[in-house]
Amino acid sequence: MEMSLWMKIAWALALGAMLVFLLPRARHMLKNSPKAGTGDWQAVLIPLVLVILFVLLLIMAV
Amino acid sequence: MQANYQTLPQTGELAQVRNKVLKNTYALLAMTLLFSALTAGISIVMNPPHFTGLVTSILALLLLWFVLPRTANSAMGLAVVFGVTGLLGFGLGPLLNAYLNTANGSQIIMTALGGTGIIFLALSAYALMTKRDFSFMGGMLMVGMIVVVIAAIANIFLAMPALSLTISSVVILLMSGFILYDTGRIVNGGETNYILATVSLYLSIYNIFVSLLQLLGIFGGSDD
Numbered sequence: 001m002e003m004s005l006w007m008k009i010a011w012a013l014a015l016g017a018m019l020v021f022l023l024p025r026a027r028h029m030l031k032n033s034p035k036a037g038t039g040d041w042q043a044v045l046i047p048l049v050l051v052i053l054f055v056l057l058l059i060m061a062v
Numbered sequence: 063m064q065a066n067y068q069t070l071p072q073t074g075e076l077a078q079v080r081n082k083v084l085k086n087t088y089a090l091l092a093m094t095l096l097f098s099a100l101t102a103g104i105s106i107v108m109n110p111p112h113f114t115g116l117v118t119s120i121l122a123l124l125l126l127w128f129v130l131p132r133t134a135n136s137a138m139g140l141a142v143v144f145g146v147t148g149l150l151g152f153g154l155g156p157l158l159n160a161y162l163n164t165a166n167g168s169q170i171i172m173t174a175l176g177g178t179g180i181i182f183l184a185l186s187a188y189a190l191m192t193k194r195d196f197s198f199m200g201g202m203l204m205v206g207m208i209v210v211v212i213a214a215i216a217n218i219f220l221a222m223p224a225l226s227l228t229i230s231s232v233v234i235l236l237m238s239g240f241i242l243y244d245t246g247r248i249v250n251g252g253e254t255n256y257i258l259a260t261v262s263l264y265l266s267i268y269n270i271f272v273s274l275l276q277l278l279g280i281f282g283g284s285d286d
Binding site: 019021 | 177180194205219274278
């Protein structure tokens with residue numbers, strides 16, 4: 001499904017506009033997000049590793 | 063003693079508010095997903111041109127950025143949510159038709175659909191059961207989103223399959239993180255507007271589905 005040049009430019013502009021909206025929000029969240037406590041990252045990494053394994057399983061099943 | 067009397071009802075009220083937000087969010091999410099599936103089905107039958115996805119995505123983004131923030135606290139917000147999800151669903155039509163025209167396209171679509179459902183339900187159940195506050199991930203998730211958007215802009219012109227594969231994989235992980243983050247916020251009282259909570263969860267589900275579709279398409283033999 002090859003995109004025409006104008007469609008590529010339109011997609012790039014739409015994503016570029018998304019960046020304009022995301023940047024200030026990201027800056028605000030970086031400043032105001034609480035710091036992770038003991039075991040917080042572990043509590044996130046375990047389900048994410050399970051998601052990776054599940055996606056690999058789906059890829060093998062197709 | 064007085065402080066105790068004041069604290070107990072407040073805690074109960076807070077729990078009630080959280081349960082209400084959670085219930086309303088999942089009810090609205092179910093309705094918007096069904097509506098999205100309906101508009102996607104209509105789009106598959108109508109078979110609109112490829113640029114439909116671009117037009118509906120831009121319209122949905124405009125609604126998300128300019129209309130939803132002003133209407134999120136009113137009944138009008140519900141109409142906006144259905145507008146966004148309906149447009150995004152309709153925009154999937156050409157992509158789904160491209161998959162349906164391949165040998166195992168319907169199998170890939172059903173696998174992506176089932177896989178998305180399982181990922182969402184499992185992560186939601188995990189966040190609801192642990193009641194953990196995942197708000198510490200907020201900054202990291204947003205930075206991840208920015209990196210992915212920059213990579214996606216580059217890949218529009220570079221068209222590198224390896225980069226496309228990487229972007230899809232990272233999007234699945236980021237959106238999984240957002241499901242934990244958003245559900246954690248609802249459970250811990252950080253999000254009290256069920257319309258905004260629904261939109262956040264819907265976008266995570268939508269992005270996981272599209273990325274999973276692309277990954278399965280690449281590995282399942284489809285070039286789309």
